[in-house]
Amino acid sequence: MSSAVSSRAGRRRTKCTNTIRRAIVGSGLAALPTTRGALAAAVLDGKIHVVGGIGWRGRNTPAHEVYDPAANRWTALAYVPTARDHLAVAAVSGRLYAVGGRIDGNYSRNLASNEAYDPATNSWEQRAPMPTARSGVAAAVLEGRMFVFGGEGPAGTFNQVEAYDPGSNDWSRHARMPTARHRPWCCGGRGQDLRHLGRTDAG
Numbered sequence: 001m002s003s004a005v006s007s008r009a010g011r012r013r014t015k016c017t018n019t020i021r022r023a024i025v026g027s028g029l030a031a032l033p034t035t036r037g038a039l040a041a042a043v044l045d046g047k048i049h050v051v052g053g054i055g056w057r058g059r060n061t062p063a064h065e066v067y068d069p070a071a072n073r074w075t076a077l078a079y080v081p082t083a084r085d086h087l088a089v090a091a092v093s094g095r096l097y098a099v100g101g102r103i104d105g106n107y108s109r110n111l112a113s114n115e116a117y118d119p120a121t122n123s124w125e126q127r128a129p130m131p132t133a134r135s136g137v138a139a140a141v142l143e144g145r146m147f148v149f150g151g152e153g154p155a156g157t158f159n160q161v162e163a164y165d166p167g168s169n170d171w172s173r174h175a176r177m178p179t180a181r182h183r184p185w186c187c188g189g190r191g192q193d194l195r196h197l198g199r200t201d202a203g
Helices: 003-027
Strands: 040-044 047-051 064-068 073-076 088-092 095-099 106-110 114-118 123-126 138-142 145-149 161-165 170-174 182-188 194-199
Touching: 040 095, 047 088, 047 095, 088 138, 088 145, 095 145
Parallel strands: 040 088
Antiparallel strands: 040 047, 047 064, 064 073, 088 095, 095 114, 114 123, 138 145, 145 161, 161 170, 182 194
16 A cells, blocks of 8 residues: 555545544534544443544554543543554453554554553553454454454455463464455354454455
């Protein structure tokens, strides 16, 4: 992806985010303090944590902000160490994990980064990197592990499924998805399984 294409994509995402922010303001809900797109969000201890994304001029922001629905208030927290977009975040065992992503919207600069946030100390630490560097991924938690699905890169979409165990700080590879895809959505299904869907084409 060229820098020009990356910049245009970043502007589109920022415009979309601005539109959403105006809609939120009209609803009476507190607006996200940092305008950005291609971010990631997860719920931890009843609050919504929003991490990373693309901001001004298509450049990444390390912003990490948390929304308290009870107080209708956002609070700025410690920056994520690796600023990136198209990452995934998930809450596991009382911590927030930020995994994968890309630099400034360019999937030829995919990352394997895996960073853990501890709300008790408002600090991040590096953890074992994901085996396959990728962006446009989805993450979901099952039986105390964070599963990361799909993604994309210059060669196309990914069908990889890799799981992180916070207790042992290591990764395991699992059966690949039948259909490679990026920007998937993933949720818990019945019993002990996960369901996902998303785009099969890169870009």
